[in-house]
Amino acid sequence: MMITNDLTKEQAETRKDQIENIKYQITLYLNKTDLEYEGNTIINFNYKNTTNRTLRIDFITTNIKSLKVNGHLISNYKKYDYWIYIPVSELNIGPNNIQIDYINKYDNTGSGFHRFVDSEDNEVYIHSDFEPYDAHLLFPCFDQPDLKAKYKLTVTGPKDWQFIHNTEIQTESIDGNFKTIIFKNTELFSTYIFALVVGPHEVWEDSYNNIPLKIYCRKSLAKHLDPKNLFEMTKESFQFLENYFDIPYPYKKYDQIFVPEFNFGAMENVACVTFTEHYIFRSKQLYSEYLSRSNTIFHEMVHMWFGNLVTMKWWNDLWLNESFADYLSYYAMSKGKLFPDAFEFQFSRKEWAYMQDQLSTTHPIVGSAEDTADAFSNFDGISYAKGSAVLKQLTYYIGEDKFRDGIRLYLKKFYENNTVLEDFLMCMSETSGIDMVEWSKKWLETTGVNTLKFNLDKDQCYIEQMPSETNHKIRDHAIMYETYDEKDGKISIVESNKIIISSAKTDVNISSSSKFTLLNAQDHDYVKIHFRDEELNFIYNNLKNINDRFTQRIIWGNLWQMVRDNTLSAIWFLNLVEKYSDIEMDSTVLQEQMLQKTMSIKSFYLINDYRELWSNKLYNLAYKNLEKNQNDQFQISWFNLLLSCAESDTGLNDLKAILNGELVFDNLTIDQEKRWNIVSKLCAYGDSDYENLIITETENDPGDLGDKRAFMCRVSIPDLQMKNQYWEMFTQKKQNHSSKYLTYGMSGFFWYKQNELLSKYVEKFFDDIINIYKNKDVHYSSNFSHILFPSIMNVEEMLNKTELFIDQNDDLPKLCKKSLIENKDHLKRRIKILNSQKQTTTDTDMEVLI
Numbered sequence: 001m002m003i004t005n006d007l008t009k010e011q012a013e014t015r016k017d018q019i020e021n022i023k024y025q026i027t028l029y030l031n032k033t034d035l036e037y038e039g040n041t042i043i044n045f046n047y048k049n050t051t052n053r054t055l056r057i058d059f060i061t062t063n064i065k066s067l068k069v070n071g072h073l074i075s076n077y078k079k080y081d082y083w084i085y086i087p088v089s090e091l092n093i094g095p096n097n098i099q100i101d102y103i104n105k106y107d108n109t110g111s112g113f114h115r116f117v118d119s120e121d122n123e124v125y126i127h128s129d130f131e132p133y134d135a136h137l138l139f140p141c142f143d144q145p146d147l148k149a150k151y152k153l154t155v156t157g158p159k160d161w162q163f164i165h166n167t168e169i170q171t172e173s174i175d176g177n178f179k180t181i182i183f184k185n186t187e188l189f190s191t192y193i194f195a196l197v198v199g200p201h202e203v204w205e206d207s208y209n210n211i212p213l214k215i216y217c218r219k220s221l222a223k224h225l226d227p228k229n230l231f232e233m234t235k236e237s238f239q240f241l242e243n244y245f246d247i248p249y250p251y252k253k254y255d256q257i258f259v260p261e262f263n264f265g266a267m268e269n270v271a272c273v274t275f276t277e278h279y280i281f282r283s284k285q286l287y288s289e290y291l292s293r294s295n296t297i298f299h300e301m302v303h304m305w306f307g308n309l310v311t312m313k314w315w316n317d318l319w320l321n322e323s324f325a326d327y328l329s330y331y332a333m334s335k336g337k338l339f340p341d342a343f344e345f346q347f348s349r350k351e352w353a354y355m356q357d358q359l360s361t362t363h364p365i366v367g368s369a370e371d372t373a374d375a376f377s378n379f380d381g382i383s384y385a386k387g388s389a390v391l392k393q394l395t396y397y398i399g400e401d402k403f404r405d406g407i408r409l410y411l412k413k414f415y416e417n418n419t420v421l422e423d424f425l426m427c428m429s430e431t432s433g434i435d436m437v438e439w440s441k442k443w444l445e446t447t448g449v450n451t452l453k454f455n456l457d458k459d460q461c462y463i464e465q466m467p468s469e470t471n472h473k474i475r476d477h478a479i480m481y482e483t484y485d486e487k488d489g490k491i492s493i494v495e496s497n498k499i500i501i502s503s504a505k506t507d508v509n510i511s512s513s514s515k516f517t518l519l520n521a522q523d524h525d526y527v528k529i530h531f532r533d534e535e536l537n538f539i540y541n542n543l544k545n546i547n548d549r550f551t552q553r554i555i556w557g558n559l560w561q562m563v564r565d566n567t568l569s570a571i572w573f574l575n576l577v578e579k580y581s582d583i584e585m586d587s588t589v590l591q592e593q594m595l596q597k598t599m600s601i602k603s604f605y606l607i608n609d610y611r612e613l614w615s616n617k618l619y620n621l622a623y624k625n626l627e628k629n630q631n632d633q634f635q636i637s638w639f640n641l642l643l644s645c646a647e648s649d650t651g652l653n654d655l656k657a658i659l660n661g662e663l664v665f666d667n668l669t670i671d672q673e674k675r676w677n678i679v680s681k682l683c684a685y686g687d688s689d690y691e692n693l694i695i696t697e698t699e700n701d702p703g704d705l706g707d708k709r710a711f712m713c714r715v716s717i718p719d720l721q722m723k724n725q726y727w728e729m730f731t732q733k734k735q736n737h738s739s740k741y742l743t744y745g746m747s748g749f750f751w752y753k754q755n756e757l758l759s760k761y762v763e764k765f766f767d768d769i770i771n772i773y774k775n776k777d778v779h780y781s782s783n784f785s786h787i788l789f790p791s792i793m794n795v796e797e798m799l800n801k802t803e804l805f806i807d808q809n810d811d812l813p814k815l816c817k818k819s820l821i822e823n824k825d826h827l828k829r830r831i832k833i834l835n836s837q838k839q840t841t842t843d844t845d846m847e848v849l850i
């Protein structure tokens with residue numbers, strides 16, 4: 001059996017029975033140059049001995065210098081790769097302490113204790129990142145969420161560094177070039193939200209009431225950061241959340257640190273939140289990016305209550321952290337001044353949930369997690385986007401006030417404790433007066449997304465509810481509908497109501513004479529809507545006259561779901577984009593609902609006959625619109641489409657002219673990010689001058705971000721010998737490069753244009769994938785499997801190969817298997833859509849095909 005670094009639910013339960021009342025005293029010695037650091041940890045705890053099993057301490061380290069139990073050096077402990085076993089004979093019933101002196105290596109995976117050298121100024125930055133199960137990469141511990149502890153941290157390091165932890169500094173003493181910081185004792189919390197970030201960061205300060213606020217980022221990126229905006233969002237969020245939860249912020253300060261080479265968007269460490277540097281915008285972004293960054297700030301703040309103060313007992317209830325943070329962040333924003341349109345973007349985020357919930361690997365919101373590998377895979381569209389959507393549905397179902405009161409009760413009742421599903425249901429039942437058990441069974445404990453369709457039988461209107469393909473489940477849906485009529489070219493709402501849909505066919509009292517009925521108006525429900533042919537015709541002819549932006553988004557979003565479900569032709573969708581995109585007045589609808597989906601259709605859902613045709617058509621559409629010189633939001637959106645569709649000689653020459661400044665569009669700044677995007681594309685399409693292009697941009701953009709983009713460009717070059725070398729790099733067991741650097745490179749490997757050149761990488765992928773999962777951390781493996789799966793190759797062939805590989809290898813690491821099954825599902829969906837296009841290529845009436 002393969003030994004992997006996992007903790008099972010059962011092992012966690014055993015340990016929970018063995019010990020209680022845990023305190024860690026952690027001392028670390030860091031310097032700028034070494035690749036290793038020294039540490040000393042004293043764990044104080046009460047031993048209960050209810051099981052008489054050895055006591056497991058989770059710990060990955062290079063070298064244990066000494067291990068003492070209750071003051072005595074012992075040698076009869078067992079050290080394995082990932083943990084230490086302490087014999088029962090060494091422990092007392094009651095209080096114990098274990099002291100471990102050790103030497104450890106820094107990590108370069110983004111997780112654990114990650115060390116980063118800024119190539120622009122040679123400064124060193126180190127951050128911790130532990131969720132779900134990596135705290136034991138920094139210090140020996142009982143690394144599970146329901147063994148909450150208090151921590152006392154002392155760190156010695158270079159005197160010009162910042163030291164940022166979950167609590168404030170208690171004392172600081174300088175000795176030569178070093179200083180020693182003793183932090184105040186922490187509150188009680190789980191190991192995965194412990195944090196230490198160090199380095200010569202730039203810092204900005206502000207406050208909210210009595211809470212000191214700080215923002216940090218590395219020096220070389222400080223010029224791009226906008227702390228004023230970030231503080232403003234932070235304060236708006238604090239103001240809403242303290243009031244909404246009716247519990248003051250439970251910690252003493254609030255720090256937000258942007259850290260290099262981070263794996264997630266952000267991490268909610270207690271009072272010491274870390275963010276990806278992608279949120280430091282080096283160029284003008286689309287509005288949706290600013291909103292999404294703000295959403296992440298709100299999301300992490302919700303976690304201070306939901307997750308940090310009250311924590312799920314085990315990872316199967318990850319939704320108790322993530323679904324709430326996801327939903328309440330949008331909710332809080334929608335009640336504020338900065339981004340009151342946040343729910344429109346939650347609607348877009350649901351696409352992640354619909355996609356994932358229709359894969360055969362989906363799971364209920366209340367998931368299962370046998371071990372920490374499952375825990376990792378639960379950080380997905382179900383725990384976040386679906387959970388969030390279902391909580392929005394619950395709010396609409398029982399009412400906003402009752403929902404809020406249930407939340408308040410839950411947080412007060414389980415203050416500093418751990419919880420399971422039943423605890424939440426009990427609180428919601430109490431405040432709503434509705435038994436939540438049945439509701440939970442239908443929504444939280446089953447998989448799948450329903451589809452609703454408005455229909456007419458003579459004059460009787462009814463709503464069909466269709467189950468998910470895999471589970472035949474019908475649910476209770478609280479929705480709002482709107483009916484529309486058209487008069488003299490004007491479209492107006494004639495009726496709007498809240499109704500509950502409970503069965504497969506629900507008769508409804510809606511006027512049968514109206515031209516168009518929109519189900520799930522305002523998007524309170526988690527459901528897909530399929531339109532009838534009459535409604536599709538109405539949309540085709542009248543979309544521009546529907547003024548409400550949210551309604552427009554909902555219509556486009558559901559058309560997209562119909563394309564994915566193969567109930568609407570992708571060509572029809574593209575025709576609609578062609579018809580309306582250049583008169584669309586709202587840049588967010590244009591970008592998210594039209595052009596982004598158009599680019600996905602072009603990449604995945606068009607047969608070869610159509611692909612080139614549409615690429616050219618869309619290129620011309622983008623060019624024509626760029627010439628209109630609309631504001632920068634439009635210009636960025638159209639530029640993205642232009643770049644994506646530049647495949648002909650003319651297109652590539654235009655890109656080069658844009659790069660050289662010979663072709664200029666008003667209100668469009670070709671900043672460094674766009675320059676790199678152009679150079680990647682030119683490299684991939686065989687530009688003979690690639691070496692000069694890359695050197696010029698590297699000079700324009702010194703530092704690690706430029707290095708990473710340059711690496712991606714080099715990997716993009718269509719040269720088999722170079723590709724072989726890079727593949728070697730991606731698959732090597734030991735790596736000097738950081739995972740992030742390699743991931744940038746992976747993104748340049750496959751290009752549709754290069755599918756013949758790269759055909760041998762289908763076999764190579766399957767040859768290497770198992771070892772990647774065996775030898776690399778979960779983040780790297782998951783990136784490898786997603787980015788380097790050769791989805792540009794012939795889809796039928798890829799499907800056969802993937803199915804065969806899964807069948808022939810029964811011992812696949814489980815996350816590897818899950819990823820391959822998901823790739824297989826995506827291919828099957830594509831094949832269905834592509835086959836339906838093949839059947840209609842002879843149809844001369846194709847343009848209006850529905």
Ligand SMILES: [Zn+2]
Nearest residue numbers: 299303322325
């Ligand atoms: Zn979260």
